[in-house]
Amino acid sequence: MRTRNAVLPIILALSLVFLPTVYGEPTVNIIMEKTTYSYCERLFYIIEVSEITNESAIIHIRDESGKGSSAIPIAIGPGLQTPVPAPFAFEKDSIFELGKYFIDVEYSGAESTAEFNLIDSNNICIPESVRLFVIEWFLNEDSNKNLDGYLIDIIQKEVDIKLIDIPFEINKNNIHDIDIPDWVKNVGYWWVQVIISDKNFAQVISYLIDENIISTPIETENEI
DSSP, rough: HHHHHHHHHHHHHHHHHHHOOOOHHHHEEESOSSSSSEEOOEEEEEESSSSOSSSEEEEEEEESSOBBOOEEEEOSSSSSSEEEEEOOOTTTTTSSSSSSEEEEEEEEEEEEEEEEEEEOOOOOOOHHHHHHHHHHTTOOOTOOOOHHHHHHHHHHHHHTTTTOOSOOOOOOTTTOOOOOTTTTHHHHHHHHTTTSSHHHHHHHHHHHHHHSSSHHHHHHHHHH
């Protein structure tokens, strides 16, 4: 009887060791940085999963009518939380109108939805077309083609004068004579990388114009 009583605990212990481990279904959750955005701000959220399955999460962003984006694959990992920053800011002339939006995420069979509101504001931002040109501008360092004048030209045409006011006309006669200091390329890089804001970048360009560091030789000759 004593032998039987001693064997039973051993059997129970071994059964606990060799029983198969039961895992729950993977889960996914969306953690919003905030739920209200305005123009010139970038959407940011975090996808949180319970386990890594080496699959991509599939994102859709839709409005209240159900109209939405095509599927956006997001690589998950290496950790359980994956930040998802929007590559572009909300612009007034973009596809995003004011209202409520939903973010749907599907990951390894699990689904989750979060929502945010886009509201109007007095924010003035630099259009994405200028950002794309700035990338070409500071990558043009080893080229003989001077893009300084073309950068000022696109700023004059695309950026609200409340943000950057170019007080002289850019034309085919002076566009190649405009020179921007090399160090401004660093500022352009910081702006493209969202290290500094549209306002900061605009302040640098405006300062250079106010100090006549960026100007046109033709205009200077006329003033003399």
